[in-house]
Amino acid sequence: MKKIQILSILMFLVVVSCNHPNKHIPKDNSTLSEANDTTWESLTLREKIGQTMLMLPEQKKELAMGGGSLKVYFEKYPVGGYFMGWKLFDGVKKENFLNHIRTSCINYQAASKLPLLFQQDYEGGVSLEGMTQFSNGMALGAADSPELAYAFGRSVAKQALSVGVKWVLSPVADLNMNPFNPITNVRSISDNPDKAIRILSQVIKGLQDNGVAATIKHFPGDGVDYRDQHLLTTCNSLPFDVWKQKHGKVFQTLIDDGVDCIMPGHITLPSYQKEKIDGIFPPATLSKELLTNLLKGEMHFNGVIVSDAMVMGGFRGYYKNSLEGEIESFKAGVDILLWPSYEYMDTLEARIKRGEIPMARLDDAVQRIWNLKKKLGLLNNNRKLFRVESPVEKAEAEETAKGIAEKAVTLIRDRNHTLPLNPSKDKKILVVGVSPISRKGGNEHLVQTENFAKKLKEKGFSVDFVNNILYETQGWEDDLYPKYDRIIYAVNRSFHAPFGSLQFYDDEAQTIWGINAMPKEKVLVVNFGNPYNTNEYFERVNTCINAYLDTPVMQYAVIDALMGKTKMTAKSPVDLDVISKMKTY
Numbered sequence: 001m002k003k004i005q006i007l008s009i010l011m012f013l014v015v016v017s018c019n020h021p022n023k024h025i026p027k028d029n030s031t032l033s034e035a036n037d038t039t040w041e042s043l044t045l046r047e048k049i050g051q052t053m054l055m056l057p058e059q060k061k062e063l064a065m066g067g068g069s070l071k072v073y074f075e076k077y078p079v080g081g082y083f084m085g086w087k088l089f090d091g092v093k094k095e096n097f098l099n100h101i102r103t104s105c106i107n108y109q110a111a112s113k114l115p116l117l118f119q120q121d122y123e124g125g126v127s128l129e130g131m132t133q134f135s136n137g138m139a140l141g142a143a144d145s146p147e148l149a150y151a152f153g154r155s156v157a158k159q160a161l162s163v164g165v166k167w168v169l170s171p172v173a174d175l176n177m178n179p180f181n182p183i184t185n186v187r188s189i190s191d192n193p194d195k196a197i198r199i200l201s202q203v204i205k206g207l208q209d210n211g212v213a214a215t216i217k218h219f220p221g222d223g224v225d226y227r228d229q230h231l232l233t234t235c236n237s238l239p240f241d242v243w244k245q246k247h248g249k250v251f252q253t254l255i256d257d258g259v260d261c262i263m264p265g266h267i268t269l270p271s272y273q274k275e276k277i278d279g280i281f282p283p284a285t286l287s288k289e290l291l292t293n294l295l296k297g298e299m300h301f302n303g304v305i306v307s308d309a310m311v312m313g314g315f316r317g318y319y320k321n322s323l324e325g326e327i328e329s330f331k332a333g334v335d336i337l338l339w340p341s342y343e344y345m346d347t348l349e350a351r352i353k354r355g356e357i358p359m360a361r362l363d364d365a366v367q368r369i370w371n372l373k374k375k376l377g378l379l380n381n382n383r384k385l386f387r388v389e390s391p392v393e394k395a396e397a398e399e400t401a402k403g404i405a406e407k408a409v410t411l412i413r414d415r416n417h418t419l420p421l422n423p424s425k426d427k428k429i430l431v432v433g434v435s436p437i438s439r440k441g442g443n444e445h446l447v448q449t450e451n452f453a454k455k456l457k458e459k460g461f462s463v464d465f466v467n468n469i470l471y472e473t474q475g476w477e478d479d480l481y482p483k484y485d486r487i488i489y490a491v492n493r494s495f496h497a498p499f500g501s502l503q504f505y506d507d508e509a510q511t512i513w514g515i516n517a518m519p520k521e522k523v524l525v526v527n528f529g530n531p532y533n534t535n536e537y538f539e540r541v542n543t544c545i546n547a548y549l550d551t552p553v554m555q556y557a558v559i560d561a562l563m564g565k566t567k568m569t570a571k572s573p574v575d576l577d578v579i580s581k582m583k584t585y
Contacts, residue, residue, distance in 0.1 A: 036367070036371055037370055037371060037374045037379060039370070039379070040366050040367060040369075040370035043114075043366065045349055045352065045353075046077075046078060046345060046349055047078045047114060048362055048363075048366045049344075049345050049348050049349055049352075049362065050077065050078035050079045050080050050114075050345065051080040051114075051336075051365070051366050051369045051370070052080065052330060052334075052335060052336055052337060052348075052362070052365050052366070052369070053079045053080055053081075053336070053337055053340055053344065053345065054079075054080060054081050054082065054083055054117065054119060054306065054336050054337065054338050054339070055079050055081075055082050055083070055339065055340075056082070056083055056085070056087040056088075056339050057082050057083075057084065057087055057088040057104060057108075058087060059104075059107075065077065065342070069111075070107060070108070070110075070111035071111045073111070074111050074112045074113070077342055077345060078112065078113075078114060079116075079345075080114070080116065080117055080336070080369065081116045081117030081118060081119060081167075082104075082108060082116065082117075082118055082119070083119050083120065083338065083339065084101055084104070084105075084118050084119065084120050084163070084164070084165060085120055085121070088100070088101065088104060094129060095129060097128050097129060098128050098129060098130055098131075098163065101128070101163045101164065102163055102164060102385075102386065105118055105163070105164035105385050105386075106385060109385060115373055115378035115379060115383070116378075117166065117167050117372075117373065117376075117378070118164045118165045118166065118167070119165060119166075119167040119168070119169065120160070120165050120168060120169070121168065121169045121170055122156055122160055122165070122168045122169075122170055123136065123137070123168075123169075123170040123171065123172060123187060124136050124549070125155070125156050125159060125397075125401075126156065126159040126160055126162075126163060126165075128163065131159050132155065132159065132394070132397040132398050132400075132401050133401060133551040133552065133553060134152060134155070134156065134397075134400070134401050134404065134551075135152070135401065135404045135405060135408060135548070135549060135551075135554070136186045136187055136548060136549050137171060137172050137186065137187050137188050137189045138176075138185070138186040138187070138188060138189065138190070138531065138548045138573055138574070139186070139404060139405065139408040139547075139548040139549055139554070140152065140189060140199050140203070140404060140408070141188070141189040141190040141195060141196070141199060141573030141574075142407070142408040142409075142410050142546075142548060142570040142571070142572065142573050143403075143404045143407035143408040143570065144195065144198075144199070144407070144570070144571070144573070145403075145404075145407055146198055146199065146201075146202045147202075148400060148403050148404050148407065149199045149200075149202035149203045149206065150202040150203070150205055150206040151206065151396070151400040151403075152203060152206060152400055152404060153202065153203040153204065153205060153206020153207040153208075153209075153210075153214075154206040154207075154209065154210050155206075155393070155396060155397035155400050155401075156168065156170075156206070156207060156212070157206065157207045157208075157209075157210035157211060157212035158210060158387070158389050158393050158397070159389055159397065160212050161210075161211060161212060161386065161387040161389075162386060162387060162388060162389040163386070164385050164386055165212070166211065166212055166213060166376045166378070167212065167213040167215070167260075167261070167372075167376070168207065168212055168213070168214060168215065169215045169217065169263060169306070170203075170214065170215060170217075171189075171200055171203045171204065171214065171216065172184065172187040172188055172189075172216075172217055172218075173189075173196065173200055173216035173217060173218075173221070173247075173250050173251060173254065174187070174188050174217070174218060174221055174222040174223040174247070175188060175190065175191050175192070175193060175196060175221060175223050175224075175246055175247055175250065176188035176190070176191050176223040176574055177191050177223050177224050177246070178223060178224055178225060178226050179532040179536075179574075179578050179579050180226040180501065180502070180503075181222065181223050181224075181225060181226055181227075182226075182227075182228045182495065182496075182499075182500065182501055182502050183222065183228050183229070183230065183495055183496070184222050184223040185495055185502060185530055185531075186494070186495065186529065186530065186531065186548050186549065187495060188223055188574075189573060190573040190574060191223075191573070191574045191575060191578075192573070193245070193246050193247070193249045193250050195573060196250050197249070197250055197253050197254070200216070200250070200254060201253070201254060201257055204216070204254065204257065204259050205257075208258070208259075208260060211376065211377070211387075212376075213260040213261055213304075213372060213375070213376060214259055214260055214261065215259075215260070215261035215262065215263050215306060216250075216251065216254050216259050216261075216262055216263070217262070217263035217264075217265065217308070218263055218264065218265025218266075218267060218284075218308060219251060219262050219263065219264040219265065219267075219284055219290070219295060220236050220243065220247060220248070220251070220264070220265075220267060220269040220272075220284055220290060220294075221236050221243070221246070221247025221248075221250070221251070221265075221267070222234065222236070222265050222267055223247075224236045224237055224238055224247075225237070225267070226501075228499070229265055229266040229267055229283070229308070229312060229313075229314035230312050230313060230314065230496075230499075231313045231314070231499075232313050232314055233266050233267070233268060233280075233282075233283045233313075233314040233315075234265075234266065234267050234268070234314060235267065235268045235269075235270065235281075236267055236268065236269050237270065237271075238271065239271050240269075240271035240272055243269065243271060243272075251299065252299055255299055255300065255301050255303075259303065260303050260304065260372060260375070261303050261304045261305070261306055261372070262295065262301060262303065262304075262305055262306075263305075263306050263307065263308055264283075264284035264285050264290065264291060264295070264305060264307065264308065264334070265283065265284055265285070265308055265314070266283035266284070266285055266308055266312055266313075266314025266315045267283055267284055267314070268281040268282070268283055268284070268287075269284070269290060272289065272290065272294060273287060273289050273290065274289065275287070275288070275289055277318050278318075280318075282318055283314055283315060285307050285308060285314075285315050285329050285332070285334060286315070286318055286325065286328055286329055286332055287332055288331070288332040288333055290332075291305060291332050291333030291334065292332065292333040295333070296333060302368070303368065303372070304335045304336060304368045304369055304372050305333060305334050305335045305336070305368075306334070306335065306336040306337075306338060307329055307334045307336070307337050307338045308338060309338050309339050310322065310325065310326055310329070310337060310338060310339050310340055311339060315329075322341065323341055323343050323344060323347060326340045326341065326344045327344065327347060327348060327351070327357075330344075330348065330357075330361070330365070331357060331361065334365075335364075335365040335368050335369060336365070336369060348362075398553075401551075401553050402553055402557070405551075405553045405554045405556075405557035406557045406560070406561075406566050407569070407570060408547070408548060408554070408557070408570055409545060409546075409547055409554075409557050409558055409561045409566075409568050409570060410531075410545065410546040410547070410548075410568065410570040410571065410572055411544075411545055411561070411568035411570075412534050412535070412544040412545065412546055412572070412576065413542065413543065413544055414542065414543045415542040415543070416521070416542045416543070418486075418524065418542065418543045419543065419562060419564065420562065420563050420564025420565075421461075421486065421562045421563055421564075422563065423459065423460035423461050425485070426461065426485045426486045427461065427462055427485055428461075428462045428463075428464075428483065428484050428485050428486075429456060429461050429462065429463045429464070429484060429485065429486045429487070429488060430463075430464050430465075430466065430480075430483075430484045430486075430487045430488070431449070431450075431452065431453035431456065431463060431464070431465045431466075431488050431489075431490055432465075432466055432467075432468065432469060432487065432488070432489045432490065432511065433446050433449030433450055433453075433465065433466070433467045433468070433490050433492075434449070434468060434489055434490065434491045434492070434504070434508050434511050434512075435448075435449055435490075435491070435492040435493070435494075435508070435529075436493070436497070436498060436505075436506070436507075436508055438497065438498030438499075439498065440496060440497065440498045440499050441494070441496060441497025441498050442497075444497065445492040445494055445497055445528070445529070445550060446467060446492075448492065448528070448550040448555070449465075449490040449492060449528070449550070450465050450467075451552070451555065452490050452526075452528075452550070452555045452558075452559075453465040453490070455552075455555050455556060455559055456488075456559060459559060459563065464484075468507045468508060468510065468511045469510070469511050469514040470507060470510045470511070470514075471510050471511070471513040471514035471517060472510055472513065481518060481519065481522070484522060485522065486522050486523075486524060487518075487522050487523050487524070488524045488525075488526060489511070489515060489523070489524070489525045489526070489538075490526050490528065491525060491526065491527045491528065491529065491533060492527075492528040492529040492550055493508070493529040493530045493533055494528075494529040494530070494549075494550075502529070502530040502532075502533070503533070503536075504533070504537065512537050515537075515538065515541065516537075516538075516540060520540060520541055520542055521542075523541050523542070523543070524541070524543040524544070524545075524562075525538045525541050525543070525544045525545070526544075526545045526547060526558055526562075527544065527545065527546045527547060528547050528548070528549060528550040528554070528555075529548075529549075529550075531546045531548060531572065531574060531576060532574070532576060532578070532579060534546055534576060535576045535577060535579065535580070536579050545558060545561065545562070545568070546572065546576075
């Protein structure tokens with residue numbers, strides 16, 4: 001009965017406007033381009049500070065802080081919004097995620113007298129059951145279609161609005177210039193700034209035309225370093241004149257095109273920076289030079305700067321505690337802090353009152369945030385928390401995902417003209433899943449490689465599946481090779497699954513040994529992850545395909561391409577031979 005009541009309330013609130021009378025919320029419906037909104041000036045000091053805070057939802061903690069009442073919690077800590085990610089779903093069954101995020105938006109907004117921003121990454125679409133699974137950045141780059149890029153942004157916007165999210169921390173605007181970078185990789189469009197701009201501009205337009213704020217990240221640009229800013233501060237080591245032609249060109253063009261938000265990374269730009277902390281250049285998230293002088297000043301960015309997560313290793317440790325780092329990040333030019341402590345509000349309030357931090361810095365941040373809220377319609381009394389995705393829009397989203405996947409499948413080589421495959425001549429196939437199992441990432445990608453084998457079976461092939469071939473300990477059985485007409489290695493080494501480099505090691509490395517030790521006539525490699533691995537490890541394999549991600553729609557696209565039902569016209573969006581060109585002396 002309780003579930004029925006909750007669902008009834010949800011359906012009612014999805015359709016009906018959610019009104020919250022408030023002296024701070026104007027009835028004005030003008031857009032940001034017509035006039036700046038000044039009603040933020042009537043906010044109290046704590047309400048202003050709250051606008052600079054985007055929190056992780058922790059309702060047990062919030063209720064405890066409010067003595068059992070969310071309304072009292074907001075009176076004490078009037079934060080500006082929430083990142084509706086992993087923390088929100090602690091203890092919630094996966095099949096209930098969709099209802100839970102909507103219910104949470106309702107509960108939070110009902111308790112807050114000020115309009116809240118709900119935010120998520122959604123780089124590849126709304127990652128909830130029942131939503132369309134889209135592509136990552138590099139698949140968009142391989143598809144190389146501005147029309148599909150716009151349709152992607154539009155569909156992601158409509159799905160985000162259906163769960164109450166009006167601000168996404170995407171797209172990734174980094175150029176993946178270093179093949180060993182472990183976090184940009186397939187999240188990036190390309191290593192080419194012009195291609196990145198062509199696709200990114202349309203993704204952003206698709207998002208923002210449809211009422212969702214876009215965020216380009218990670219200023220001043222990741223993808224040059226080979227390290228992970230989650231673990232430590234990384235570096236964009238390009239000379240400044242080269243930076244302006246590469247990452248700088250991408251960010252400046254997208255700023256000029258009107259992107260709403262920018263996320264700085266925990267990344268340095270030594271060719272521009274002069275100021276150091278204990279002899280070390282600070283990351284952009286702590287650098288006034290990069291945020292206030294360069295981004296807001298020289299590059300004329302007038303939107304919202306939102307930090308990357310304050311829990312990351314690249315941000316922490318520059319000051320005596322995390323609280324001081326948060327304060328210094330705000331002073332440097334960050335307008336909204338991602339996951340700060342609640343002590344930040346109390347401390348910033350005290351220091352502004354003592355005159356240690358100028359009120360002008362806070363007012364600049366709040367004005368930017370308030371204008372964003374106005375643009376998104378959050379200051380309107382007749383605003384809606386949700387916008388229902390129609391069946392037609394759902395169908396359009398699925399067609400867009402399919403179109404991107406089909407155009408993105410990239411034939412790297414087919415030296416002996418093995419393709420297309422046909423069940424009549426390639427009857428028996430062995431699929432070898434090559435994907436690590438780990439604490440971070442679990443066995444998700446290995447499961448997907450087995451699902452790929454099952455999809456091949458649906459097409460009429462006789463298919464066996466194994467996880468790795470441990471060459472050193474198991475050996476490659478001489479009588480195994482003749483049993484199969486084709487042996488397909490379904491390879492997937494992906495971002496943070498597990499943490500660390502995107503190369504192969506342990507059991508997967510053993511399998512690479514096996515691939516290179518065996519005859520190649522029957523071997524194919526389908527790479528659903530790091531695209532550079534194809535040439536790095538499988539140079540002698542005659543038939544190789546890059547697919548960039550392992551969603552079901554991409555797997556079907558790969559199978560259609562393998563069977564010749566679709567043509568593979570994509571070109572690699574990154575230079576796959578860059579590793580062989582790297583100097584080793």
